[in-house]
Amino acid sequence: MTQLLEYIIHYTQLSETSVKNTIQLLNEDCTIPFISRYRKERTGNLDEVQIGDIVKYKDQFEALEKRKATILKALEEQGVLSMELRQKIETAPDITNLEDLYLPFKKSRKTKAETARRNGLEPLAKIIMSQNANDVESLAFKHVKGEVASVEDALEGARHIIAEWINERTDIRNNIRQQLERFAIISTKVVKAKESEESAQKFRDYFDWDESLNKMPSHRLLAILRAENEGFVKVKINIDDDKAISKMVDRIIRSNNACSEQIQLAIKDAYKRLLLPSLSNEALQQAKEKADESAIRVFANNLKQLLLGSPIGEKRVLAIDPGFRSGCKVVCLDAQGQLKYNETIYPHPPKSDAIGAMKKISSLADAYKIEAIAIGNGTASRETEDLIRKIHFKNDLQVFVVSEAGASIYSASKIAREEFPNYDVTVRGSVSIGRRLQDPLAELVKIDAKSIGVGQYQHDVDQTKLQKSLDFVVENCVNTVGVNINTASKSLLSYVSGIGPKLAENIFEYRNGHGAFSSRNDIKNVPRLGDKAFEQGAAFLRIKDSKNPLDDSSVHPESYSIVERMAKDLGKTVQDLIGNSELLQKMDLKKYCTTSVGLPTLQDIIKELEKPGLDIRAQAKVFTFNQNIKTINDLREGQLLPGIVNNITNFGCFVDVGIKESGLIHVSNLSDSFVSDVNAHVSLHQQIIVKVLEVDIPRKRIQLKLHK
Template sequence: MLPSIEQRLAKELAARPAQVAAAIALLDEGATVPFIARYRKEATGGLDDIQLRLLEERLRYLRELEDRRASIIASITEQNKMTPALLESIALAEDKTRLEDLYLPYKQKRRTKAQIAIEAGLAPLAETLLADPQQDPEAIAKDYLRDAFTNADGGANPGVLDTKAALDGARQILMERFAEDAALLQTLREYVQEHGVVESKVVAGKQDEGEKFADYFDYSEPLAAVPSHRALALLRGRREGMLDVALRLDSEPEKPKWDAPLNPCEGRIAARFGIKAQGRPADKWLLDTARWTWRVKSFMHLDTELMGALRDKAELDAIGVFARNLKALLLAAPAGPRATMGLDPGLRTGVKVVVVDATGKVVDTATVYPHQPRNDWAGALHTLGLLAAKHNVSLVSIGNGTGSRETDKLAQDLIKQQPDLKLTKIVVSEAGASVYSASEFASRELPDMDVSLRGAVSIARRLQDPLAELVKIDPKSIGVGQYQHDVSQSQLARSLDAVVEDCVNAVGVDVNTASAPLLARVSGLSSTVAQGIVAYRDTHGAFASRAALKKVPRLGEKTFEQAAGFLRVMNSANPLDASAVHPESYPLVEKILLDVKRDMKAVIGDGALIKSLNPARYADDKFGVPTITDILKELEKPGRDPRPEFTTATFKDGVEQISDLRPDMILEGVVTNVAAFGAFVDIGVHQDGLVHISALSNTFVKDPHTVVKAGQVVKVKVLEVDPKRKRIALTMRLTDSAPQPGAQPAQRPDRNDAKRVQQHQRQERTAAPASGAMADAFAKLRK
């Protein structure tokens, strides 16, 4: 028998079945992954959040598999066609593909040509020719002629008017049998997976309209080697009617002839049913039947299935890229609670200015017009200087959209003009700011503020705390995805929601300052309960303790258990309320305090004392060594933030446009996006440069995410600049030299990736991308 779900998951996770069973039980009880990973280590044997997310996803798949298995068994049994051997095969099927292969002959389908032939009495003819090729097909077919008739179900049957119709019907019967043979189908599938080639041609007359897919006008690549980003580009080109995409075997020409020798797959079909070319009367007819089976049935089935599998894998890879980039962005270093001025750049419409205090509350707004057509540079500096002095601003956050470098220069002049203010300026990604501005939540949060100013609020706050601000925006609008509109939206949403949940709970949330969207991402809290917490806080004032949360309507014991450890009450009488120690563990902490004969305040932060304690000394049936170890770490550094220290990139003065770049320049920049083939870096010229995967490190890099992440400050060297096509080739290997004119470039991505890099915008946009397939690919990264 097939191992149980727990056993299969244990093997996949390299864990013990007991660990998996415990995790499944907790998930089924409604526990969240962050809660299980942090506070139920004894039960799961220390499974981490990555393992638990994989377990959760695979558990969903395997349960769907078992449901489908039961449904198939019931269907075949109801048809009275179940046999012990078939039941055993179905019971041992390890995936959905194998299950569907076995079910194929019994699947309810529309009346086929084979079924019509069987009704007309042609099954014996098919059986005779297959069993005895010595029979002459034309001669014996004469015995099966029949006039048109109505069958028992009332359906019209054309009958068998001549020998050709008889042999065609017999062929249909054999073709259906051959195509529905599960073992043969798996053999053919494996061969095509290994020897299939994906080809694409431009649709006639679409050369100009489909220019962005020019790399695929005459393209071929082994099926097994097609990377996710190329697969998604191909499929998009086909969907938009610009490309003809086809799958063929590597051993045969594009349009094989009917009289050619059997190809490897046709040969496998023939061999499976003992069909051979021995000069017997029925041999050619049977060989043609094998060929018809492949070309009309089996290959068409596998073409659909394998191209679908290619799409599914590409979608998973794209979702994985999005998830990793989103996590890096959410866990970017916060500047902290400092008064911040947000500048939303604009040229003709002016620069929108917002000042928020250390808590993120809006305290002032303005609009200045330093750029064309007004060119009021002095007036803008005067206004900004007054606002900065009035509110003790220490940070200036500048959105990276249109007019960003011009506005960055304005901020630089402000800093020079007002040195006493000790201002620090930072350019931040404004991806999703416009989405937030027009959102329902923004209208509730900032009801009396113009939509155009709300974006500046988001820009200011995301510098103070990226996580707290970005959770207000649909993750798909943050702009760090790859082909995100081409993938399963439900699967994408599930993955991104999991990332947000893990990030929020890894950092923890101040329950007295958090917004409802941030609270809704805390383990166990629904949107309704989160809004209830904010409403209760607004009515009754700040929560004095974690225990006070139980007074919030609809926040019951189960919800409190899931959420309490991730919520912080910073000024509680009990210091543990500001830590990641769960309230259920407070008695254990009291036990430790009694043992060391010290009070709470004396123990918290005393690293030497805490390191001297043996966790095993305090273990009991309820709390094991893993939990006690976590508690001691938390007592040593309560409320520690897992995010890195705040750092900023300094763009080079005088380098503001792509035309200012020169080969071999070394610049500082910020990674804005990481894709399967490299990383995009903002170097302050309105156009991100690409560091191809081959130029990320002096050593081989399989996955760019192992080297860089979104938001990371890096040093790069300019290799090549193409202002006309807005291409910037960068390297993080600072010893590389830019190629000399006419020489082979030092950085040469493969031909498909290289051509696709055309125009990567750092902000969400709706304009059509520039020509070039890579332009299309990476414009979609921001949509």
Template sequence: MTSSAAVKTVNARLAEELAVKEVQVAAAVRLLDEGATVPFIARYRKEATGSLDDGALRALEERLGYLRELDDRRDAVLASISEQGKLTDKLKAALMAAETKARVEDIYLPYKPKRRTKAQIAREAGLEPLADRLLADPSAVPEEAAAPFVGDEVADAAAALDGARHILVERAAEDAELVGALRERFWQFGSVRTRAATEAAEGGAAAQKSQKFQDYFDFSEPLDRMPSHRVLAVLRGEKEQALALTLDGGEEDQYQVMIAEALGVDLSAAAAATPWLAATVRFAWRTRMSVSASVDARIRLRLRAEEDAVAVFARNLKDLLLAAPAGNRTTLGLDPGFRTGVKVAVVDGTGKVVDTCAIYPHPPQKHWDTAKATLAALVARHGVELIAIGNGTASRETDALVAELLADMRTAGAAPPAKAMVSEAGASVYSASAYAARELPDLDVTLRGAVSIARRLQDPLAELVKIEPKSIGVGQYQHDVTPGILARSLGAVVEDAVNAVGVDLNTASAPLLARVSGITETLAEAIVAHRDRAGRYPSRRALLDVPRLGPKAFEQCAGFLRIRDGEDPLDASGVHPEAYPVVRRILDRAGVTLAEIIGNERALRALRPADFADDRFGIPTVTDILGELEKPGRDPRPAFTTAAFAAGVEKVADLEVGMVLEGVVTNVAAFGAFVDVGVHQDGLVHVSAMADRFVSDPHEVVKSGQVVRVKVLEVDVDRQRIGLSLRLNDAPSADRGRRPERGSGPRARNDRPRRGDPRGTGRADGTGRTNADRPGGSMAQALRDAGFGR
């Protein structure tokens, strides 16, 4: 159990890290400990936390867990050392000052119970005085100094000196200050080196499989500046046995000097024991401490890369979840395919399935006219307003079918529905899920995909919450990231997105309700079951009739649930039921009815929040209430728009350098953004081609789901790679667009780290920005990155 003093220390550290007041942190920590969720605290407890937003609260929650684990581990280490009778004031002070778990473990290492080591065996043989003598008196001749220690347990002088060496090596390896300094130097001056694994270099099937890693067959880059996507790429290459990866710490002599200084060895002294001591220092570095530093650097490298990758995934997922909904309009969903046909599903404005079938317009059946007639009948019969086309196999061919249908309708004088391409990512996962089987028990798995595509167009958020976030496909190396880290981060993103939009209590699915603040999966199922049994909820208060939904859960969830056309108009807004008395006070003071003031922007903006604030509901909450009354239940998502793909451009070979096309951003990575321009293969806008200024983060310019206009800069048909630019005035170079020899790909030596140079970064100046990172940079680096970015 953490002491109160430790809690204060944790709060102080959190306040310092977040650059906020400690009182804000204390309030947030108290609310979290009481079971409040981040969305609830951010929205409805602004007075307590000083208006900390959900981003700050998520960071606080994450760090709070780490610091509490740190305190628990510190307490355990202190107890262990105390039980050994070795705890001194100095040691305790060092442990109390430790700011990371790694530092605590470094300090604890000499006292940590361990198996018998060679150094321990040497101590038991009485060889520690020999080690101390050679350190204290370098003028002593090692063999002569070792002679008195030869006996029953020590065979000869060489064995004695060997034991003394192991004692000194362990002494250095357990020096917390030294270990920390070596670790930081290795990180600062070390580099990652990769080469082709033996199997990949020898040719054959293994070599062919490894060609996607060919840019890393002779590669080096500094540890502290290697971007996350390249880290995860080389780690994947190592895992697939395509690459051999090593970490090089740089100049070995510098590490040996540090070890010598820590042990008190003067390597420059012309003394009899100096060669032996120098060999001991060298042995310590090469056999133990370099290994430890390399392992630490590898862990740090991976963790940093994972953090960056998860951050990219989280931002993309948030953009996708908060993409513009088409709304409650009857939608026809098409899941394209060739041999198995195009699966068709029609859903009404509430998402209810009203019709399904399959059509076969494409090879091998080629029933084009029949398929078009079937779609026309469905559109007419159900009053279809939107057509959603999945963007997978046969999507462009299916889009052409729909375009022809719509043209025929215009010719006949009928108003055609709008069409849009929809990402299929994760649709197959949903179709085969246990929830889909319960939700659509009478539909074949393949038809469920068409239903999901239609619903995604109506409301991306409501449909995507049914899919495990990592399966949605907007990440960067999501399958290489530690699952627990990814799940926790993405779960928070989904929760924040759902609660930012709000949920219609009378139409929401159980998976959507389970993402609402305070509602567990079990409660979500109970809410839906009660709705199915008793009918729609007339008010938020009716939620309290749901079994096992108590006052605490109600407090956490009520403000995020919406009831349209219910008993109380406020139930359709983001005003929390606990604040309804504030609304009544506003109405009384203004002398108007609720119906008269809702949406009355002029009247509401004339009111002063301070006039209605009290001890419980302060100015921030009253300000939010007035905002909700102005636009009750407002949706923070943008207006719905669709991209118009160019006619006749259906595959990579149809692209020509210089074309300007409309497309949709499908994914944003650390090195750029992928854009679907309707050719079954996303093109890449490298970060260097995003703006006429330096862009450090592609998210500054674009986000997933955004409709953009791009210029084709490069086309590699053989490797199915497309280079794009958001700068429509970019002039492609003369050699762009030519088909390279298979497997060669565009390359530029000044676009990547210099081979064999541990510090080489290909920098053109002293800014730290590579040629590929600046406006006008080469697309070669972009395409190499893209080969590993999806």
């Protein structure tokens, strides 16, 4: 435990008490949302990110310890584990240092050094390395026999052994690592045979490229590595070879005789054949890992903003998945997102029944008392939006254009088939568009986050780390907002703290069989939902219209008695406290502190009582594109246009201005001053005004500037 604590504290700089208590809670199967929200006294008020870091470094430490155990066992079996080596391995601070220690003892495949040893040349190599002999050729001649045909063969074999020894020296490896870290240049050369291929043109900027590896932006490195993976360029990592070899010579050679000449040749061989290829790959891999982390961080930030996008709330919605030849799929949803009606209309070519389509939409809006219209932003979106805005509805309806990203993935999924077994994928897709307007979070959790289309180079990064990060974001968002247990899908319930897929299914089936939950206590009746799961999840599950108003709040059931005591002390009911800020602010919270409940928890309770069940998300706002801009051909330099940020990367953000192609605001065009963080200037789905800087119609590229 002591080593684990020291390891985590070294990387996080958090207090020992906070780290120790958090680890204890994690070992008790507590979830991150539960710990950060309801165990603030024990953690020292750590947030989800800090607790997530503790989990990350705890996993990292345990993986390191597991690898140490494996190596120690292997060395014991080889009979080479000395006390000194054991101590070095047990105290190795990271995996790189550990693998360097193990390198000389790995059971290697057939190598030049191993062949030389079998030919009896190791004694010669040791004599040369002693640097005391002058007539090495005479010494080498004694080893000319069997597979060793000449003096030169003997000396070459000895050099191979020496080169391997040099390669295994930790100090030598670390010195070259330092040079790679500081001075490595990554260079690319185009593969001539593929230079003219159409698919290679998006990488043409990197056909002949040189840049410092440690200064290269993450998106550029990932682009270059993708170009390499697709066979369009060859990538090489270089440092100053002469300088690196010179430093090795200074460390190894102590004499000026025939031995030193052989060692110098071995040094060059070790560097070019063993050290540089291995360590340059290591440097590139480390740079790739940093680029992955950066890209994953961008993706996670985007996903969080997307999931916490503005909902329109429980309103009746008419949703349209637009199209030309196949028509526009129309569905009507009630305020809870249940499908009430579906039909296909054909307002656009080739049928062009615009009048019939307008009449149908108008009648459906009346019949189902529609309050808002959601239009997918895919093919025929602008044309459909124009059509809808021509309709004179009896009531004032809000019209929204909604992202379709991932809707087709959902419509063909098992979840969609279970929800709508009697409808085809086109109807399911339209329902998803409508529900995204009602509650983006509840609908988007049904889709693999990687299919939503935000982020950069998501298919090029470590997929395990990406999935872990995205799952963390989804879980955090779901629990931050809270879930109505009586309307939530199985997908949404599965992300609630302590629940998971199996219990989510049990809750869903129990609700279908017994009707709506009337109190949080009813949740305990769900099969296999034990005390631990209830403790972890109950406060994130909301029950509207419960007899106990706290059931529709984030106050944990374990704290109900505190609220009841507060109300009793004031001569009021719990219901009287709800929303009564004036009364709540006068309370002396210290009076209710105990050994397990402190001011952080009590302050959270007061904040929740003031506005119970408050949705932290902003209300959805109607947005209208410039109606005169239909295609990229309508754009002109200098135009000011309304747009919506639809993706954020490290190099800028992409903006939907109402046409098929999104425009790019490069990081340099977000502000007149230096921009270190794109998110500090824009957020996903933010409505902004942009200025058109450049339009490249052949390449379908649009350069924009953020207009303040």
